Amino acid sequence: MLKNKLNGNGKSDKLPKATDFEPTKNPSPKIIELRKATREAMQALRVEIEKYGKKPDFRH
């Protein structure tokens, strides 16, 4: 059976860690907006988990 070529041959590169990513020091308005929206969404997620408990897992 032929596999889709895109799925590849199994070679993988060394992957970065979170500390390898340095946030832009002078962010553009677009990045500022992106950070703000993310911060608010993540905060809302934490509040909901605290209020109602862990979310149901759709995988099971």
Place this chain on the structure above:
Amino acid sequence: MVKSPIFDTNTIETYSNEIENLVEFSYFPSIIFFELIATSIDKSTFEKYTRWHNVLKKNERILTPTENDWWETSKAIRRMYLNKSAQQSMLKTLRIDSLIARLSVKNQNTFIVTLDVDDFLIIKKEMPNLNVVNALEFFN
């Protein structure tokens, strides 16, 4: 070129603080919004997810499966089924993860950060180009 992380829902829930600082480098599968929106309770939370979704979309940070991605993913799951590389009961669990894996394989400068590494390693048998890292290792 440095690869960009893709997070699954479980990782976002566990590492929400850390992900705030990585958003400009990251991609988010549309599937996570299905899970976040479907399980949001407060109206204010729903509105914040909606805003986040819109801003990510504007910044082209959302990865959405095409018809072909569903097709290729179903073929990969079929191979797992036929090769018995995953227990039958696991196939249901692997549906969403396989779709996320497909998005990562298609967008070659990405890798998946997950707490469910074992599941993604099963998928990797059928998608060898998939790059996966344990969230514990990635964030520490």
